[in-house]
Amino acid sequence: MDILKQISENLRGGNDKKVLEFTKLAIEQKIPPKDILDDGLIAGMDTVGKLFKAHEIFLPDVLLAAKAMYSGMDELKPILIREGIPTIGKVVIGTIQGDLHDIGKNLVGIMLKGAGFEVIDLGNDVSPEKFVERAKKENAKVIGMSALLTTTMQGMRKVIDLLNERGLSGEIKTIIGGAPVSEEFAREIGADAYGYDAASAVDRVKKLTREK
Amino acid sequence: MREIIHCSIKDIKPDVDIILKSQGVFTPPEPPEKINALLDMSMDLFGKLSIPMGIISEISISEFEVVYSGEGQNEKNTPVNEIFRRADNLALFTATLGEGISREINELFKLNEFALGCMLDSVASEGIEKVAEIAQNHFSEYLSKSGQTTPSTRIMRYSPGYCGWHISGQKKLFEFLHPEDIAISLTDSFLMQPLKSVSGVMIAGPKEIHHFEDNFPFCSKCSGHTCRERIKSLR
Ligand code: B12
């Protein structure tokens, strides 16, 4: 079996040690790093995402696969940076100010990274200023906000208003998610997208970054 | 009556079926080996890192009236509002697993141990409910020992943030309960720290007072309608 296939198949099985071993081997054999990323790591994670959507594997399987992906990614990242190979986009994510529930946001971050995005996770209880300033500083294409409380979800509007005020809304797109928010709420506050779960978050963020 | 409760880990063993369900794992009769291993590790960490504690404090109906009115942000009518005036006894409660377990979950995520971190989060979320159950058992024992129950007495727990009782209600609740005794504090947005904490009121009274319809205006946005099961379980 070729090395890239080995990477993606071991990734699917959540075998992080093997993924690391084959990524190192692929680098040694001078396989272009972009190919290792796209046809090995991201391809493997893509299959995992599809199997999860089809209910053939469970959430823990996805998370074990994500760990395996990151083990290969950590090896590859310095080379991608050295060779100036850009990621498909930077996304700044966080749980909105006042809210501490963060498991959903973490899952979204893991899946976005698995799809090849560079993810900057600001944690929880993130102020609107922090979202906007960090996204601008990092040149991020998308801000992803999570809220689990009806009391804090209004804070998402403040981030969007701040982006508008600073003339950044064309440059930086917004996506929101979390149990109390909806497609309708996203429209109401002027967010560019809503993601129902981590898998749809990936599809929507891909679409947002393509739209630009 | 005000009591600080220290629970033993063996009394708050989380329910495996509920944990697996929250992880989206539905595989009767046995989950896959890898998932079982994660579950075992999480249960082990849960046992080592949790410091389960709670406070219960009896409160009169007139005192609760003030606590419940909170910051004036509740929905106009709510299940708690319909029930508490008809209760025989009320007690405020809060419970926590301590800071250690949340710190470990964050640490696991930082170390890319996502599956274990997420499983431990589910175990802890289920575990904190068990601590609240223990608190309820204490209240129940206290009432029966002091001869304040009848065969039809049932106790139900209600929390701010649910069913129209605004989350800001935690402010007045904590002014009465003083949870700083077990190291729980409230953030500016009325959330408890440590994260794995719960709070609310326990309402004791004849079974019938706990019956209500799920047709409040806010019920249309409720996905779980868990009140139905809770009421059904009051046999
Ligand atoms: C588990 C849980 C807890 C746990 C903590 C979990 C944690 N680590 O964060 C515990 C038991 C400690 C807890 C406590 C409380 N909780 Co709580 N909790 C929940 C529960 C049941 C699930 C949340 C969760 O982790 N889900 C699993 C994850 C994977 O799902 P998710 O967060 O929805 O994320 C997915 C999607 O939404 C989406 N998504 C999420 N973020 C984003 C972001 C983007 C950009 C995109 C695209 C998509 C996306 O993708 C994710 C992955 O698929 C919810 C109910 C619910 N149905 O959501 C209540 C809930 C959030 N809690 C609630 C409340 C009120 C509380 C308490 C205040 C109750 C109390 N008084 O005791 C306390 C507060 C705790 C505190 N410290 O102050 C309320 C909030 C209600 C409100 N009015 O706003 C809820 C909604 C329950 C309810 N009423 O039905 N809670």
Ligand code: SF4
């Ligand atoms: S339907 Fe939902 S919101 Fe309404 S009372 Fe029942 S649990 Fe509460």
